[in-house]
Amino acid sequence: AQSVTQLGSHVSVSEGALVLLRCNYSSSVPPYLFWYVQYPNQGLQLLLKYTTGATLVKGINGFEAEFKKSETSFHLTKPSAHMSDAAEYVCAVSYFGNEKLTFGTGTRLTIIP
Amino acid sequence: EAGVVQSPRYKIIEKKQPVAFWCNPISGHNTLYWYLQNLGQGPELLIRYENEEAVDDSQLPKDRFSAERLKGVDSTLKIQPAELGDSAVYLCASSHVTGAWQPQHFGDGTRLSIL
Numbered sequence: 312a313q314s315v316t317q318l319g320s321h322v323s324v325s326e327g328a329l330v331l332l333r334c335n336y337s338s339s340v341p342p343y344l345f346w347y348v349q350y351p352n353q354g355l356q357l358l359l360k361y362t363t364g365a366t367l368v369k370g371i372n373g374f375e376a377e378f379k380k381s382e383t384s385f386h387l388t389k390p391s392a393h394m395s396d397a398a399e400y401v402c403a404v405s406y407f408g409n410e411k412l413t414f415g416t417g418t419r420l421t422i423i424p
Numbered sequence: 425e426a427g428v429v430q431s432p433r434y435k436i437i438e439k440k441q442p443v444a445f446w447c448n449p450i451s452g453h454n455t456l457y458w459y460l461q462n463l464g465q466g467p468e469l470l471i472r473y474e475n476e477e478a479v480d481d482s483q484l485p486k487d488r489f490s491a492e493r494l495k496g497v498d499s500t501l502k503i504q505p506a507e508l509g510d511s512a513v514y515l516c517a518s519s520h521v522t523g524a525w526q527p528q529h530f531g532d533g534t535r536l537s538i539l
Contacts, residue, residue: 414466
């Protein structure tokens with residue numbers, strides 16, 4: 312069964328510092344990977360996705376993620392945190408032939424002024 | 425383009441009462457999903473529609489939950505009767521076509537509170 316693990320339910324970084332949110336998946340077949348952001352009282356907004364091709368994926372709001380097959384990881388990064396980045400970030404995985412999207416439990420990002 | 429629209433945004437009812445949620449997907453999106461999201465958890469799929477056909481309802485508690493997608497556009501999700509454990513956020517999502525690589529676009533959800 313597919314699964315996603317997000318290490319760290321809460322992450323705090325200073326404004327201007329590097330943001331690193333971790334996501335690991337379990338799979339024996341190539342995955343499709345997604346990062347979503349969720350602001351309070353809103354639904355999930357797609358940040359970026361990896362399906363095939365280039366393993367470094369750029370998304371909205373300056374975020375990017377790198378697919379590392381050897382580490383079964385898809386960590387989300389942003390070079391310089393902004394106050395507006397404070398939100399819940401959720402990683403998700405699916406596989407060809409299985410349209411079910413499996414979500415991680417999310418990481419709440421807090422930005423320290 | 426307009427996003428996925430859900431209503432109501434909030435609903436408070438007493439246990440054993442019925443409740444219904446409505447979802448209007450992005451225009452042209454054939455696939456529609458209903459998810460349940462408990463506090464501190466990721467969304468869990470309840471049902472997936474391809475056009476008007478429910479192709480995956482294996483996680484839908486059919487004793488009290490029902491859903492429909494008439495004409496393959498709007499969809500409603502109903503709970504009757506509601507139980508205390510149903511308090512959660514109900515999310516609707518849509519995608520252009522079915523495919524594991526297709527991103528799903530989410531509405532803002534309906535937050536249900538059962539008294």
